Amino acid sequence: MELAQAIDHFSTLSLSGWNGTGWTPNICKGALVPFDRFITERTFGQKKRLFMTNSHVGTLDQYNVVYVEGAGPYIIGAKNVDVDTGMAVYNNIYLMIHAPEMCEVIQIDSGVAASGAPMDKTETVIATVHCDRERFSNRNAADQEDMSFAQVKLTLPNGTVIGADNELRVNGIMYDVKDVDVSLLTVVAYCIKRSATAQ
Amino acid sequence: MNEEDFTLAVKSTIDKRGVDIATQLNVSAFVDLDDTANAATKLQGTDNVIVWQFSSLDEDPFDPLYTLMFMVGAKTTTDPSNYTMMQFVSAVKAVFKNQTRIVIHDYSGEVAGLEAGDMFIVQSGVEQQEFDKESGYRFVAVVAKVVRKAV
Numbered sequence: 001m002e003l004a005q006a007i008d009h010f011s012t013l014s015l016s017g018w019n020g021t022g023w024t025p026n027i028c029k030g031a032l033v034p035f036d037r038f039i040t041e042r043t044f045g046q047k048k049r050l051f052m053t054n055s056h057v058g059t060l061d062q063y064n065v066v067y068v069e070g071a072g073p074y075i076i077g078a079k080n081v082d083v084d085t086g087m088a089v090y091n092n093i094y095l096m097i098h099a100p101e102m103c104e105v106i107q108i109d110s111g112v113a114a115s116g117a118p119m120d121k122t123e124t125v126i127a128t129v130h131c132d133r134e135r136f137s138n139r140n141a142a143d144q145e146d147m148s149f150a151q152v153k154l155t156l157p158n159g160t161v162i163g164a165d166n167e168l169r170v171n172g173i174m175y176d177v178k179d180v181d182v183s184l185l186t187v188v189a190y191c192i193k194r195s196a197t198a199q
Numbered sequence: 200m201n202e203e204d205f206t207l208a209v210k211s212t213i214d215k216r217g218v219d220i221a222t223q224l225n226v227s228a229f230v231d232l233d234d235t236a237n238a239a240t241k242l243q244g245t246d247n248v249i250v251w252q253f254s255s256l257d258e259d260p261f262d263p264l265y266t267l268m269f270m271v272g273a274k275t276t277t278d279p280s281n282y283t284m285m286q287f288v289s290a291v292k293a294v295f296k297n298q299t300r301i302v303i304h305d306y307s308g309e310v311a312g313l314e315a316g317d318m319f320i321v322q323s324g325v326e327q328q329e330f331d332k333e334s335g336y337r338f339v340a341v342v343a344k345v346v347r348k349a350v
Contacts, residue, residue, distance in 0.1 A: 110237075115211045115306035116218030116229070118237060164240040178239070 003082075004090040007031075007054040015051070017063035018073070018130065028053055028060055032068070033093075047132065049074065051094045060094055064157035064185070065130045068096075073130050075099045075157050078184040097155055097186065103131035104169040105162060126166075131156050133170055139192070150193040158185040200315035202262050204305065205347045208315040210253055211306035213269060220294055221249045224287060226273075242334070245276045247283060249291065250336065256345070263347035267318055270326070271295060272338035281328070281335060288325060288337050295341045297323045303345070318343040 010031040016023040030053030040048040049068075053059065060066060060076055067073050074096035082091035105127040110118035132155040141147040152175055154168055162168070168175040168189060175191035182188070200208060214231070221229040227246040230238050233253065241248055251271035259266040273287035299320045305312030322342035329336045 108236075111309075113211065113214070113307050114304075114309060114311040115214035116222075117211070117214040117231065117306075118234075119307065121236075164244070 003084055004054050007052060007091050010052070011054055013051075013068070015060070016067040016069075017060070018065035018067070019063075023067050027063060027066070030054070030092075039095075045098075047098045048077070049096045049098070051096055053092050053094075054090065059092055064159060065099065066096065071098075073099050075130060075132065075155060075186060077155075077186050095184070097132050099130035099132045099155070099157075101131050101133055101170050102128055103133075103154060103156060104128050105160065106167045106169055106174075107163070108165045108167060123167075125169075127160065129156050129160050131170060135193075152191045152193055154189045154191060156187040156189060158187065160187040162187065162189055200305065200312070200348060202347065205315060206256055207307050208303050208305040208312065209256055209265075209267060209318070209345065212301065212303045212318070213251060213253070213271070215304075215306045215311075216294055216301065217249055217251055217271060220290055224249070224290055226287065230274075242274065242331075247273065247275045247278075247287070249287060250274050250338075252338075259344075263316070263349065265345035265347070267341075267343040267345045269341050270338040271341060272326075272336060274334050274336045276334050278335065281337075284328075284335060284337055288339060292323060292325065292339045295320055295323050295339060297321065301343075314348060316345060316347040318345045 011029045013031055014026050015028050016025045017027040030051050033050045033052055036050040037046055040046050064076055065073055077095040077097045080093045081089045084090050104125045107124045107126045109122050111120045113119040134153045135150050136153055137151040138148040139151055162177060162180045168177060174194040176194055177189050177191050179190040217229040226249050228241050229249045230241045232238055232250055254268040256265055256267050271291050273284050275284040278284055297320055301318045302314055303316040303318060305315055320341060320343045324340055326338045326340050
């Protein structure tokens, strides 16, 4: 009980949650822990945060994306519970990943030619979700030595469905999905950028 | 058919025959290995597919006479003894059998075009097996003499 009271003492930050179309305010109170700067990647700024909240005050379980006033949107990446000796959960700790951009999931459909082969692609946006975009490598073209393609990792909220015929678009840039992995509570898409723009 | 559109007609005719084979064998797809937009998703899966690759279409010695070369075969994933693959390859080889005549149409649109020429297969042989991660591939190498019709 004393442990829960200690968490309560620090739980002064109120979060908003993404409901699919907008932000629902005051979904949960908690605190961003100061030591979380040591768990983030060595990239500019702090990408990952840890948010703790007393279990009886509320949880973020109903939300995949939350908004921290002054910091922006975050994807819920994982949840850990702290349990006392009486097996009671006194603290929920959430790993949050900064997700400042919006990603469109695009369905690619083709017509069928008289040969039976696909023809004439059409694009339809089937979902728009928050995302973290990270360029982590490049890959040389198979035939052109002077050309390389950016390989990008897009981290998306839990439940995002990416089918075999889907592509992703962030800030107008198309990404061809090469692999999709579910990592803890996030969906991670490994992509190749389709154009040579600066973004 | 004019010379500029003839290569497309030849390509779409092989597509047509391949899709027919895939349908007959109840295989999920007929995949052009050079179709980078669609091939990867089909090849990375565990489904069996019929695959092909357009190698060359050369004037021989000059238009309207051509020599055509292409590879067509099968990819299987979980296939003990490669029997499923050999069943598919046998079906492919039966369609593209030596001395077979295939009429060329332009099948690239929504409806088939008029007769654009003929291909006459002069060589059809099973090649050695290839492997890509968990999948095996085997192709039939086909050589055909092609005549373009002027109309």
